[in-house]
Amino acid sequence: MTSTITTYLCIGCPLGCRLEVEEEDAQIVAVRGFSCKRGEEYALQEHTDPRRMVTTTVAITNGRWARLPVKTTAAVPKEHERAVYAALRSVVMRAPIRLGDVVVGNIRGLGVDVVATRDMSEGDGV
Amino acid sequence: MISDKPHHLRQQYDVVVTGAGPAGMAAAIGASEAGAAHVLIIDREREAGGILQQCIHQGFGMHHFGEELTGPEYAQRFLAQVEAHGIDIITDTFVDVARSDKTLKLMSAHEGVRVISAGAVVLATGARERTRGAIRLPGTRPSGIYTAGVAQRFVNMLGCLPGTRAVILGSGDIGLIMARRLALEGVEVVGVYEIMPHPNGLNRNIVHCLHDFDIPLHLSTTVVEVHGRDRLESVTVAPVDDQRVPIMAQAAQIPCDTLLLAIGLIPERELADGLRLRMDTVTGGPLVSSTMETSQDGIYACGNGVHIHDLVDFVTQESLLAGHSAGDSLFGRRPPVDNVRMIPGENVVSCVPHTISTDREHTVYLRVRRALDKCAIRFGEIYEKKLRYVFPAETVTVRLTPRFLARFPGGALRIDILPRQGARGDEEAA
Ligand SMILES: Cc1cc2nc3c(=O)[nH]c(=O)nc-3n(C[C@H](O)[C@H](O)[C@H](O)COP(=O)(O)OP(=O)(O)OC[C@H]3O[C@@H](n4cnc5c(N)ncnc54)[C@H](O)[C@@H]3O)c2cc1C
Ligand code: SF4
Numbered sequence: 326m327t328s329t330i331t332t333y334l335c336i337g338c339p340l341g342c343r344l345e346v347e348e349e350d351a352q353i354v355a356v357r358g359f360s361c362k363r364g365e366e367y368a369l370q371e372h373t374d375p376r377r378m379v380t381t382t383v384a385i386t387n388g389r390w391a392r393l394p395v396k397t398t399a400a401v402p403k404e405h406e407r408a409v410y411a412a413l414r415s416v417v418m419r420a421p422i423r424l425g426d427v428v429v430g431n432i433r434g435l436g437v438d439v440v441a442t443r444d445m446s447e448g449d450g451v
Numbered sequence: 452m453i454s455d456k457p458h459h460l461r462q463q464y465d466v467v468v469t470g471a472g473p474a475g476m477a478a479a480i481g482a483s484e485a486g487a488a489h490v491l492i493i494d495r496e497r498e499a500g501g502i503l504q505q506c507i508h509q510g511f512g513m514h515h516f517g518e519e520l521t522g523p524e525y526a527q528r529f530l531a532q533v534e535a536h537g538i539d540i541i542t543d544t545f546v547d548v549a550r551s552d553k554t555l556k557l558m559s560a561h562e563g564v565r566v567i568s569a570g571a572v573v574l575a576t577g578a579r580e581r582t583r584g585a586i587r588l589p590g591t592r593p594s595g596i597y598t599a600g601v602a603q604r605f606v607n608m609l610g611c612l613p614g615t616r617a618v619i620l621g622s623g624d625i626g627l628i629m630a631r632r633l634a635l636e637g638v639e640v641v642g643v644y645e646i647m648p649h650p651n652g653l654n655r656n657i658v659h660c661l662h663d664f665d666i667p668l669h670l671s672t673t674v675v676e677v678h679g680r681d682r683l684e685s686v687t688v689a690p691v692d693d694q695r696v697p698i699m700a701q702a703a704q705i706p707c708d709t710l711l712l713a714i715g716l717i718p719e720r721e722l723a724d725g726l727r728l729r730m731d732t733v734t735g736g737p738l739v740s741s742t743m744e745t746s747q748d749g750i751y752a753c754g755n756g757v758h759i760h761d762l763v764d765f766v767t768q769e770s771l772l773a774g775h776s777a778g779d780s781l782f783g784r785r786p787p788v789d790n791v792r793m794i795p796g797e798n799v800v801s802c803v804p805h806t807i808s809t810d811r812e813h814t815v816y817l818r819v820r821r822a823l824d825k826c827a828i829r830f831g832e833i834y835e836k837k838l839r840y841v842f843p844a845e846t847v848t849v850r851l852t853p854r855f856l857a858r859f860p861g862g863a864l865r866i867d868i869l870p871r872q873g874a875r876g877d878e879e880a881a
Contacts, residue, residue, distance in 0.1 A: 334662070336655035336657075338839075339654065339840060339845055340824075340839075340840055341657075377659060377663070380507050381507070382606075382607055384610065389498065390608045390609070390610075391611075392606075392607055392609070394507035396507075403663070406663070424523075424527055442507065443504070443524065443527055
């Protein structure tokens with residue numbers, strides 16, 4: 326029997342409880358350290374299926390600014406977070422753009438779109 | 452009308468708002484809702500939105516819209532409302548002086564100087580970042596030292612990087628968010644240094660910005676000197692003792708070409724000073740009444756120009772009130788004069804607004820000196836509320852209702868935040 330304890334910092338509120346998830350043979354046997362239900366739920370979520378929203382910028386030509394802010398329409402599994410950023414590095418959009426326009430659809434097959442988070446009118450890009 | 456050419460402006464407006472950030476936009480909407488027909492917002496930037504346009508991360512609007520938006524999305528929602536109200540916006544135009552007679556001298560990037568007048572003025576000028584001078588950081592004067600917000604603008608709007616290897620001083624949310632931002636853009640982030648023994652930002656940002664990217668956080672440690680002739684070459688960091696004095700015997704030199712200072716914001720007070728408004732030496736902004744009126748009739752203020760907010764939602768709430776009050780004042784609708792002065796007591800650093808009235812409901816915003824677990828906030832003898840915790844980095848927001856205020860005869864009301872004895876488990880989160 327192998328037993329492991331993974332620790333997490335709860336992000337639910339400023340108290341920042343130190344959470345522990347104990348596993349025996351890949352089965353969760355205990356969650357400790359929380360002071361409220363939110364912490365317990367967070368520990369389980371973060372342990373079993375951690376997800377992150379991606380917010381970044383992509384290049385845009387002939388826009389008012391040189392960068393267009395974008396986000397994923399939902400949080401993506403944490404292990405794919407970096408790959409999503411990497412895939413966006415080579416994207417170049419062209420103004421004008423409307424808030425919500427799809428920048429990359431179904432990015433990396435994750436079932437999530439990357440969309441613009443603002444209108445971008447044409448301009449000199451600086 | 453949105454324009455960058457002042458010749459499109461009227462000579463006389465009912466309400467003029469200086470600054471088109473979230474505060475200015477909400478104030479203009481408030482004024483318009485109160486019945487002001489001609490409302491103008493002036494901003495020196497090329498577009499409305501203020502600091503939100505560069506805050507591309509999520510975390511805005513949970514209270515106001517019930518969903519988490521990015522900064523630009525939050526700004527765009529308000530801009531749409533501003534346009535729907537027929538409010539004018541003039542960009543690329545700096546408000547040089549605002550006068551007590553409610554005339555304003557504007558400087559346009561395209562058309563030079565112009566003077567306009569208003570029935571009421573709302574100052575919504577936001578904040579500026581504390582710089583190297585504020586912490587008297589010794590050393591040479593090389594390039595490569597930026598405030599975090601400037602670097603944020605470089606990266607998120609202008610599309611350029613501040614350098615290749617960065618040290619970040621300050622663990623507030625701006626410092627943490629920039630650590631992730633730079634790391635993602637290929638800058639090597641050596642670490643975040645924090646003089647206090649605890650981080651100042653949200654735990655969410657500690658996890659999502661530092662832990663996820665293996666960026667170390669050094670607590671009770673600060674930057675004591677910068678080195679380099681033309682470009683920054685290194686910084687000296689040292690741990691500090693409990694009096695926050697650096698322990699130089701344990702100092703270390705860290706090579707880097709970029710230092711980001713994320714060491715706090717202070718209200719932009721130039722217009723307020725020009726008006727000779729009475730100021731709060733703690734918040735750095737003007738004294739305001741319960742209607743967000745300053746010490747001069749018909750001059751209102753709101754947003755980060757009054758006190759530093761951690762949530763934009765509260766900026767919006769406070770600024771709608773300021774705008775409504777400014778609009779109401781044009782029609783002679785003024786509520787009873789405030790009869791209560793708010794006096795920060797034990798573990799309370801500041802309180803905004805500075806005065807309130809016993810006949811109405813108010814939302815007050817407080818800052819505390821030190822963290823406390825399981826505590827209670829007391830307003831004189833009239834009202835006490837349990838708080839689960841307080842932290843210096845987090846505003847304490849309390850709603851005061853006439854139910855309690857009616858018991859108070861008026862005068863000075865002292866506010867204390869005290870530890871609680873024999874605390875039970877049913878307390879309310881702050
Ligand atoms: C990096 C960072 C991250 C943040 N993260 C969050 C978050 O996750 N969630 C959240 O809720 N809040 C967050 N905030 C806080 C929030 O963004 C601010 O509280 C809010 O933007 C303040 O609004 P404001 O309108 O008072 O100021 P600003 O947005 O600064 O707007 C002030 C405007 O006034 C203009 N101005 C000033 N002086 C003049 C003049 N003399 N003439 C003409 N124009 C003038 C400026 O150009 C500017 O556009 C963050 C802030 C920063 C800096
Ligand atoms: S467990 Fe509950 S009390 Fe503890 S940090 Fe998380 S949300 Fe806050």
